[in-house]
Structure formats: C-alpha cells, structure tokens
Amino acid sequence: METKAAPDVAPRREAPAYSVPGACTIVIFGASGDLTARKLMPALYALAEQKLLPRCFAIIGVARRDLGNEGFRQRMREAVGRFSRLGAVRDDVWAPLAENMQYLATSFDESKGYLDLRDLLAQVDQACGTEGNHLFYLATPPTAYAGIVRSLGEAGLVKPDGHGKGWTRIIIEKPFGRDLGSAQELNRQALSVFRERQVYRIDHYLGKETVQNILAFRFGNSIFEPLWNRRYMDHVQLTVAEDLGAEGRGEYYDRAGALRDMVQNHMLQLLSLVAMEPPAAFDAEAIRDEKVKLLRAVRRIPAERVGAQTVRGQYTAGTIGQRTLVGYREESGVARGSTTETYAALRLTIDNWRWAGVPFYLRTGKALASRLTEVTIQYREPPLLMFEHAAHADHEGPDRLEPNRLSLRIQPDERIMLRFGLKPPGEHMSLIPVVMDFGYREGFGAQPPEAYERLLLDAMLGDSTLFLRGDEAESAWSLVAPILEAWAGDAKGLTSYPAGSWGPTAADALIERDDRRWARL
Numbered sequence: 001m002e003t004k005a006a007p008d009v010a011p012r013r014e015a016p017a018y019s020v021p022g023a024c025t026i027v028i029f030g031a032s033g034d035l036t037a038r039k040l041m042p043a044l045y046a047l048a049e050q051k052l053l054p055r056c057f058a059i060i061g062v063a064r065r066d067l068g069n070e071g072f073r074q075r076m077r078e079a080v081g082r083f084s085r086l087g088a089v090r091d092d093v094w095a096p097l098a099e100n101m102q103y104l105a106t107s108f109d110e111s112k113g114y115l116d117l118r119d120l121l122a123q124v125d126q127a128c129g130t131e132g133n134h135l136f137y138l139a140t141p142p143t144a145y146a147g148i149v150r151s152l153g154e155a156g157l158v159k160p161d162g163h164g165k166g167w168t169r170i171i172i173e174k175p176f177g178r179d180l181g182s183a184q185e186l187n188r189q190a191l192s193v194f195r196e197r198q199v200y201r202i203d204h205y206l207g208k209e210t211v212q213n214i215l216a217f218r219f220g221n222s223i224f225e226p227l228w229n230r231r232y233m234d235h236v237q238l239t240v241a242e243d244l245g246a247e248g249r250g251e252y253y254d255r256a257g258a259l260r261d262m263v264q265n266h267m268l269q270l271l272s273l274v275a276m277e278p279p280a281a282f283d284a285e286a287i288r289d290e291k292v293k294l295l296r297a298v299r300r301i302p303a304e305r306v307g308a309q310t311v312r313g314q315y316t317a318g319t320i321g322q323r324t325l326v327g328y329r330e331e332s333g334v335a336r337g338s339t340t341e342t343y344a345a346l347r348l349t350i351d352n353w354r355w356a357g358v359p360f361y362l363r364t365g366k367a368l369a370s371r372l373t374e375v376t377i378q379y380r381e382p383p384l385l386m387f388e389h390a391a392h393a394d395h396e397g398p399d400r401l402e403p404n405r406l407s408l409r410i411q412p413d414e415r416i417m418l419r420f421g422l423k424p425p426g427e428h429m430s431l432i433p434v435v436m437d438f439g440y441r442e443g444f445g446a447q448p449p450e451a452y453e454r455l456l457l458d459a460m461l462g463d464s465t466l467f468l469r470g471d472e473a474e475s476a477w478s479l480v481a482p483i484l485e486a487w488a489g490d491a492k493g494l495t496s497y498p499a500g501s502w503g504p505t506a507a508d509a510l511i512e513r514d515d516r517r518w519a520r521l
Contacts, residue, residue: 021460023056025121025130029108029148030139031061031072035173037079040139043452045080049093052457056129058100060120064107072103085450100128108144114155132166135459138173145172146189153193160195171200171459174265175256176468179484180477187470200459201468205266207451209440210414214273217416229354234403237376237519238270240364245315245325245499250333258344259480262364268295268476271360274375275350284465288472295475297352306486307493311506313343315367318499325367325499339491342366345507361511367499373410376519378403402433405519414448415439
C-alpha cells in the first residue's frame with residue numbers, strides 16, 4: 001500500500017481580526033480619578049476609533065465628586081485629548097461615545113447609591129439596547145473593593161453567570177490584597193457574590209503586546225522552544241526599571257514598597273509566562289493552569305536564606321538626565337524614617353524538570369538610570385571554547401566570550417533582540433558581538449495598542465486569558481510573604497543607592513556571587 005509523506009509546511013492561516021463584543025454597559029467606580037482619566041477613557045476612545053466597540057454601548061461613571069453628566073463628559077473629553085495615543089479627539093468618534101455617557105455622584109458605602117445605580121442601569125439598558133450586559137470596573141482605592149462588591153450583591157446588581165438575560169462581570173484593579181491573608185479574604189468576599197468566571201483581576205502588564213508575544217514567540221517557533229530549558233540556558237534576568245521617584249504617590253508607595261508594587265504582580269506574571277510549560281490548548285483555563293503550576297514550583301525562600309537571596313534598597317538624592325531628585329525620605333507623603341524599599345532584587349529557583357539548576361534573577365526599582373522593562377535569557381557557553389583566544393574584550397573579561405543573549409523588551413520601545421558572535425572581515429580571527437534587532441513599531445508599521453485597550457476589550461468579550469485567577473493571585477502572594485516577613489524584622493538590611501544609578505552595589509554582589517553579571521541595558 002502506498003503511503004504519502006505529510007507536507008512539510010502547514011496550510012497558511014490568516015490571523016483572525018479582533019472580535020467586536022456584544023452590546024453592554026461599563027460602570028466605572030472611581031470615574032473622577034486618575035486611572036480613569038489617564039488610561040480607561042483613552043482606551044475606550046481608541047477602541048471606538050478602531051470600531052471595536054459595540055453599536056449599543058454605554059458608560060456610567062460613579063464617584064463622590066458632583067460632576068453631573070455634562071461635567072463628566074467634558075472632563076473625559078479633556079482626558080482623551082491629553083492622554084490618548086491617537087492624538088486629537090475626532091468629533092465623529094467622540095459624539096456617539098459621549099451620547100451614552102452618564103454620571104452618578106454617590107459615596108461607595110451608601111446603599112441608596114447602589115439602588116440609584118440599579119435604576120440608572122435599567123434606564124440605560126432600555127434606551128441604549130445594552131441588553132442587561134454589565135461590566136463593573138473598580139478604579140478605586142483597594143480599601144473600597146470589598147464594600148463595593150458586597151453592595152453590588154445586596155442591591156441585586158449581580159446576575160448569576162449563564163442564567164437569564166444578560167451577563168455581569170467585574171474587573172478588580174491591582175493591588176489584589178496587601179499580603180497573602182488579605183488576598184485570600186478578598187477572594188472569599190468576591191466569590192461570595194460573583195462566580196470565578198465573572199471576576200477579572202487585572203494586571204495591565206499582561207495587556208502589553210510584547211508580554212503576549214512571549215507565548216507566541218516560545219510556542220510558535222520551532223527554532224527557540226527546543227532551547228528553552230536547563231540544557232541550553234544558563235540563567236534568566238527580569239528587569240523592571242523606573243526613572244521616576246515617588247512623584248506625588250509617596251503616601252501610597254510608603255505603605256507598599258517595590259516587592260508589593262512590582263514583584264508580587266508584574267514580575268511574577270512575567271516569570272510565569274517565560275517559564276511555564278506549554279498549555280494543552282490556547283484558552284484561558286489551560287494557560288492559567290500552567291501559570292499556577294509554575295508559581296507553585298518556584299522554591300519559597302526560607303527566612304534564614306532571605307538575606308542571601310534578596311536585596312532591598314532605598315534611593316537617596318541624585319540626578320537623572322537633567323532632573324535632580326531628592327532622597328526618598330524627603331518625598332512628600334513619605335515617613336521621615338521610612339524603611340520602605342524602593343528597590344528589590346531576588347534570586348529564585350524553580351523546582352521542576354525544565355528549570356532545575358537555572359537561576360532566575362529579578363530586579364526592580366524606582367529612580368534608576370532609565371525606564372526599561374526587559375527579559376534577558378543568557379545561553380550557556382559552548383562546551384568547547386575553540387575561539388577563546390579570539391574573544392572580544394568586554395565587561396565579561398578579556399578571556400571570555402560574550403554570551404549569547406535573547407532579550408525581550410516590554411517597554412518603552414517594544415522589541416526582541418538576539419546577540420551572538422561573528423567574525424568580522426579580515427585575516428585576524430576574532431569574534432565580535434552583533435545583534436539582530438526586531439522592533440514592533442518598525443516591523444509591523446503600527447504603534448502597538450495600549451494595554452488597557454486589549455484588556456477592556458477582552459473583558460467585554462468574556463475572555464479571561466490575560467487576567468489573573470484567584471489561585472494565581474494567592475500563589476504569587478505566598479512567594480513574597482516570607483520575604484516581607486523577614487524584611488519587616490530586619491531594619492538594618494536596607495541599603496541605599498543614589499538616584500540615577502542602577503541600584504545598590506549589594507544587587508551586583510547578589511548575582512556576582514554566582515560568577516554572573518547583570519545585562520548591560
């Protein structure tokens with residue numbers, strides 16, 4: 001019997017266009033706040049300009065400030081004009097969006113306000129044809145989350161998902177809890193009113209194009225996935241650097257710190273995407289299952305090892321570019337003797353077959369030399385250093401080849417870079433590092449959408465792939481909890497670094513103890 005070989009190339013499939021969600025109303029609690037002005041409203045406007053909002057769509061802003069419908073619309077138009085990536089506001093886009101924009105002034109702990117909201121939603125559903133589909137967005141201080149959730153349930157504003165006409169969903173902003181206990185309690189409170197599939201815990205980093213492309217890059221390219229393990233990778237670095245200080249957020253930041261503000265959410269999300277196993281299917285539950293498995297495989301740092309595997313620092317006065325920054329303790333809202341860390345570095349290991357023996361180094365900080373978020377994968381040296389005599393002298397040392405590195409830059413300039421060595425023209429044998437550099441803007445000829453555009457669209461579509469599940473949030477907190485406890489009892493462990501540097505020298509020592517170096521950024 002004759003057999004035919006399978007084709008070498010699969011049939012080409014066109015990438016699906018973004019779907020347009022069905023009719024719905026988004027209710028924004030905290031509508032007069034900074035997040036709504038800077039991120040949410042510009043994102044909704046961008047979706048409208050791209051024709052990605054449903055024909056029947058309404059916005060209800062809820063906040064304490066008495067703005068009125070017209071005041072709210074004017075405030076939101078000004079916000080879009082100032083913060084939108086699309087430039088000047090187009091009247092033909094704004095007018096239909098503003099037409100179905102309402103505002104309700106009420107305190108978040110006032111039960112009558114929720115009854116008024118119920119009546120307003122009924123009116124909007126009838127007038128706009130939004131069919132009882134309601135998306136609640138908590139853009140409020142975290143202390144208000146539990147009360148709003150409880151009041152929505154008491155007012156009868158939460159429909160059981162999949163029962164009756166219309167759906168109800170809620171987006172909860174970070175931080176989701178302050179520690180493991182508070183995250184577990186917030187989960188309990190949310191799930192006493194909503195079902196898990198109705199709760200969308202947002203981390204805006206997951207909406208960034210390069211973060212999403214980590215999965216595509218890993219699992220869609222046969223060149224890289226076979227090399228994505230302990231046999232070929234020496235170590236992995238994750239960097240989230242900010243060039244700003246507290247910038248008016250001193251009171252909030254002094255209660256949080258770098259570990260809570262960045263590591264527990266953004267950085268552990270990046271870690272899980274970089275290191276997770278291939279999901280059985282590209283859907284929300286399969287991907288989130290693998291992320292949770294990965295976080296549970298990260299070895300917890302015992303109290304006696306926290307000093308050896310972590311570094312915490314706080315910036316002092318310094319200069320970044322043309323700006324002069326005061327020290328953190330001199331920032332407005334910061335306690336004079338504060339021991340809150342503005343910098344954190346960690347050495348983590350993962351106890352599974354793929355990553356045994358591969359360290360993961362995480363660092364994040366405020367008031368650093370530049371703004372940058374990047375994942376850097378350093379590959380192992382070749383087993384036989386045939387060209388050691390021809391190594392290009394650099395910071396690795398005159399007798400060492402520069403390592404091969406793969407860098408995934410998340411911000412500010414989204415790109416992927418691969419560094420390897422080549423011989424330059426001429427008789428002399430030497431290896432010079434070169435970089436293959438792919439920029440998203442140059443490569444695709446378009447500016448990537450803002451993270452909130454994708455996340456708001458997904459929530460309206462009911463796609464929770466890029467949102468955290470409850471057990472995922474708790475797993476992340478369980479990783480940082482022992483570190484927070486150890487730091488709380490060790491005030492002397494806090495080191496300092498000048499604003500405009502790349503952090504404390506102790507962070508360099510952390511990675512240099514393993515005969516490695518932070519990647520040059």
